[in-house]
Amino acid sequence: MLTFTIRRLLLSIPTLLFISFIIFGLLQLAPGDPMAQVPLTVPPEVKQKMREALGLGQAWYVQYYKWLIQFFWIEPLVFIDWLTNSTSLFGWLPDTAFAEGKLRVISWQTRSPVMDIVVQRMPQTLWVVGLSYVVGIVIAIPIGIYSAYRHYSLFDQAGTFITMVGFSIPPFFTGPLLIVIFSVYFGWLPSIYDTTHVVNDWASFKVQIFQMIMPVMVLALQTTAQISRYMRGAMLDNLNQDYVRTARAKGLSESVVVMVHVLRNSMIPVVTVIALGMPAIFGGAIITENVFKVNGIGQLLLTALFANDLPMVMTLTFIFAILIVLFNLIADVLYGLLDPRIRYD
Amino acid sequence: MTDQATPAAEADLETYGALQDKEPQKPPRSQWIDVWEQFSKHKGAVFGGGFLLFITFIVIFGPYIWTLEATKLDIRNKNWRPVYQLLFDSEAKAGWAHPFGTDQLGRDIMSQMIAGGRVSMAVGWLAMALALVIGTAIGVVSGYFKRLDFWLMRFTDLVLSLPILPLVLLAVTLFRQPLNARFGPEGGMFILIVSVIGLTSWMQTARIVRGDILALKEREFILAARSIGTKPGKIIRRHLLPNVISPIMVSATLGLATAIITESALSFLGVGFPSDYPTWGKLLADAVQRMQEFPERVLLPGIAISLTVLSVNYLGDGLRDALDPRIRGR
Numbered sequence: 001m002l003t004f005t006i007r008r009l010l011l012s013i014p015t016l017l018f019i020s021f022i023i024f025g026l027l028q029l030a031p032g033d034p035m036a037q038v039p040l041t042v043p044p045e046v047k048q049k050m051r052e053a054l055g056l057g058q059a060w061y062v063q064y065y066k067w068l069i070q071f072f073w074i075e076p077l078v079f080i081d082w083l084t085n086s087t088s089l090f091g092w093l094p095d096t097a098f099a100e101g102k103l104r105v106i107s108w109q110t111r112s113p114v115m116d117i118v119v120q121r122m123p124q125t126l127w128v129v130g131l132s133y134v135v136g137i138v139i140a141i142p143i144g145i146y147s148a149y150r151h152y153s154l155f156d157q158a159g160t161f162i163t164m165v166g167f168s169i170p171p172f173f174t175g176p177l178l179i180v181i182f183s184v185y186f187g188w189l190p191s192i193y194d195t196t197h198v199v200n201d202w203a204s205f206k207v208q209i210f211q212m213i214m215p216v217m218v219l220a221l222q223t224t225a226q227i228s229r230y231m232r233g234a235m236l237d238n239l240n241q242d243y244v245r246t247a248r249a250k251g252l253s254e255s256v257v258v259m260v261h262v263l264r265n266s267m268i269p270v271v272t273v274i275a276l277g278m279p280a281i282f283g284g285a286i287i288t289e290n291v292f293k294v295n296g297i298g299q300l301l302l303t304a305l306f307a308n309d310l311p312m313v314m315t316l317t318f319i320f321a322i323l324i325v326l327f328n329l330i331a332d333v334l335y336g337l338l339d340p341r342i343r344y345d
Numbered sequence: 346m347t348d349q350a351t352p353a354a355e356a357d358l359e360t361y362g363a364l365q366d367k368e369p370q371k372p373p374r375s376q377w378i379d380v381w382e383q384f385s386k387h388k389g390a391v392f393g394g395g396f397l398l399f400i401t402f403i404v405i406f407g408p409y410i411w412t413l414e415a416t417k418l419d420i421r422n423k424n425w426r427p428v429y430q431l432l433f434d435s436e437a438k439a440g441w442a443h444p445f446g447t448d449q450l451g452r453d454i455m456s457q458m459i460a461g462g463r464v465s466m467a468v469g470w471l472a473m474a475l476a477l478v479i480g481t482a483i484g485v486v487s488g489y490f491k492r493l494d495f496w497l498m499r500f501t502d503l504v505l506s507l508p509i510l511p512l513v514l515l516a517v518t519l520f521r522q523p524l525n526a527r528f529g530p531e532g533g534m535f536i537l538i539v540s541v542i543g544l545t546s547w548m549q550t551a552r553i554v555r556g557d558i559l560a561l562k563e564r565e566f567i568l569a570a571r572s573i574g575t576k577p578g579k580i581i582r583r584h585l586l587p588n589v590i591s592p593i594m595v596s597a598t599l600g601l602a603t604a605i606i607t608e609s610a611l612s613f614l615g616v617g618f619p620s621d622y623p624t625w626g627k628l629l630a631d632a633v634q635r636m637q638e639f640p641e642r643v644l645l646p647g648i649a650i651s652l653t654v655l656s657v658n659y660l661g662d663g664l665r666d667a668l669d670p671r672i673r674g675r
Binding site (some may be wrong): 170 | 502506507508509510511512514515516518520602606609610613614615616626630633636637643644647650651655659662
């Protein structure tokens, strides 16, 4: 198992390099000009100098190489510096200054390091996306178990229908729909997520909960629909197995048979599906963040795209790619760990 | 004729007793009749297929029946409410001249919905077809030719680990200009969106087809075909492709659903078609600004997208059951 993990980790390096190359190539082929916003009165030689200041004067392979160095070498150094300087966990170490004077990936919009902005935006995305994923799983698993256990019952049929609907309605429709119902007609919930809101007492905590309900539920609906389908399928596969009959014949109570024997075996594929779905939910969050005006990563990507901010777009897309590769790896390793029948070697 | 034969047959039955089959021999049935029977048992799938046909019919022939032009401005009659609004409020500005109302520029929403559906469905079908062609080609080639298998599957895995939505957003924003210059704003965008969606959604089809081809390749009928000197191209066309048609059809329905959703999502995020060119996603996105006053403008295109995707998904569910011979007998 360990050798498999190490092999997969090593294999993910060329994969990531290839992906970064594709993204970079797309951006290079694109005809968008970051100088397009500069007024026409600026003389061409000044424009040329501005271009070089942005690092655009060099050949594409030099630019690519520099981006790789900045992303894979200098940004981790900055992270180490931050760990030793301002965290309590590693603060006892002598303060380091590895990244001092080194050029980081700079955003063309704000002229500040891209990673700093990403770090600022990350908590909003993680809160909304992460919480919605947890909520979705918590709802989905009991639904899946019960509808498989009572196969073809009314609950099963209603559940299958609702998950199918949840599967089919896109988030850019459920979002506005919920806003129309709960913000416009009833006026219970705010339609815009206020990221500057600070939670410091019970009342502000309540406000925070209220503004999170809608974005979280929109994303959770998609998760619930997918995972409860998988859960139901896996439970159905396992309920007809011989070991279930054996367990019942031994005289075990029905709850032990279903909730311990069958559930544990059915969770194996579901856990991998949950792991595989993590990066997809980040992608889906682009739309939800746009609907509810959450200023997270997805919204950052959109604004950077519209502003032709290539370093930001490159870095963000690559972060999404890292998430996908990482969670694919986690899913594979988990599958091998949970199911002893799976042998990768 | 048959009346005369019956007594003789009954006499035979008595003589042979248990040796004879109780049931009369059924005439041989084609596979597709069985498939259709299983399919029509799945109510959701029949409804889904019916609704998909209905929507397709409306978007194709709708402009000839409801002849108001979708892009025609009529400022005097702007902001009409849909006709059902009259039920709650007899003062509302509504009427049968515009059953779904008009938008802030007086364009008729009903004809916009029809025109938008045309674009959305066309994008969906074409992108799905493109993805199917690529996916089937890669799947068949990598399943049949062992030498290419490793590299093609590595390539598929690589594409699968690309972040699709960000990349699609990227490609659409970045390549809009040159394509628009060459094919006009609508044509360029149409080509761009269809190809971008098609190029990023073929991977699942390729994997499924490859798996099936790998299993089929070892069967006796392929060996027989090869032993009489059939060329690989002929084996693929005559023997392998007809046998993988069912997984291809199932992934086609899934592909259609995702293509419609992706196109609407792109339009919703504002990177899709130009603003005077209606699609369902575009109508929805434009209406979100004023949904407090005119919620129906969000609801109508949203319901259209959701119902279409729902019916396609149900159709896929029914097809999967109907095409699977293990389930069909039950």
